[in-house]
Amino acid sequence: MKSIIILLAVFSIGITSTSAQEAKKFTETVKMEVNGLSCPFCAYGLEKNLKEIPAIEKITINVKDAFVTLVLKKGESVLEEDLKKKVKDAGFTVGDIKQVGNE
Amino acid sequence: MNRVIAIFITIAFLTSCNDSKKTKSDTKKVQWEFKQAIKLPQKVRPLSIAIENDEIWLSDPENNRVLKINLKSEILDSITNLERPMNIELQDGKLYIPEYLSDRVLVMTKNSKDSLSLINQLNAPASVDVSTSQIAIADFYNHRIVLRNQDKDFFFGEKGSQNGQFHYPTDVKFYQNEIYVADAYNNRVQVFDNTGVFKTIIGADAGINVASGLDVSENTIAITDQENNRVLIFDLEGKIVQILTEKINYPTDVILIDNELWVANFKTNELTIFQKK
DSSP: OHHHHHHHHHHHHHHHHHHHHHTOEEESEEEEEEETOOSHHHHHHHHHHHTTSTTEEEEEEETTTTEEEEEEOTTOEEEHHHHHHHHHHTTOEEEEEEEOOOO | OHHHHHHHHHHHHHHHHHHHHHHHHHHHHOOEEEEEEEEOOTTOOOOEEEEETTEEEEEEGGGTEEEEEOTTOOEEEEEOSOSOBOBOEEETTEEEEEETTTTEEEEEOSSOEEEOOOSSOOSSEEEEEEOSSEEEEEEGGGTEEEEEETTEEEEEOOBSSSTTOBSSEEEEEEETTEEEEEEGGGTEEEEEETTSOEEEEESTTTTOSOEEEEEEETTEEEEEEGGGTEEEEEOTTSOEEEEEOTTOOSEEEEEEETTEEEEEETTTTEEEEEEEO
């Protein structure tokens, strides 16, 4: 019985920690790799979708190297899953997303 | 040994016949030849071209503006602070500007600025064309064409790859009671009657990789093959006639005017002009 309780406890900790990871937030400046980003129709479409996130102040899309730099409004943050959804809605998949500080 | 030589001569003769036939056929197909390239000011990234009565306008969505230029590449006029102006149209002195980010189609004259009022909400209008009685808009993210007759508008098309379906339409043109649509990511052009009933497909087996821009004139359909740096020329029956590559770099729009064919090269600051032989 004890071992079952221990297993359940470990399992529940695992779930909690996974949930915490999924709710990853970014602040200040974010660099996001976007797979398949090449043409202007796509790039501006992605920009259009990302503009719907109120916390974003400035969007710079680098079509040549297929990444997007987002500058967030001071004191505001954005969830990783929200970014991924907007990229998906624009017809792309996300590569690496990382915080790059106040660039 | 004699037999081997005879076979060799026969093969050589047949090969030579085939080569001369091929050259003759290719020569016959050449209708357009390179005329000139217009180097634009360095920062300009031309996505589309519109010409009427020697007025030349370009959309430059990278810089949120449209520009009026002359053949010397001098900027004569500009409209700035736009929201990603895409494939523009110039008709009867009116400049139609589809704004990708604001979902509006602006109608500008020298003294006025208006926007089209539509029942169907656009999502990233990529192109607009105007005929005597209709206006057509390529509604990129809705995968459809919005068609306005008089004061009413309706749409045709939906997302997909079957006949009459679209995968991100980027350009639309009227020609002789037909509507031609650049069905960009289905890598083809589709032709409809002027009520939106599907008629035929052009270029489906031409190896196109993103058919982003098109124009139609007497017996000629020109399609930009954006990712392959080519412009493909078809006749109105859909037979390929010529492939243009000279000085073409990431073409997003093509227009046919008089005996010339103009190409907007988005990733360079250059327009390419071909002339009919």
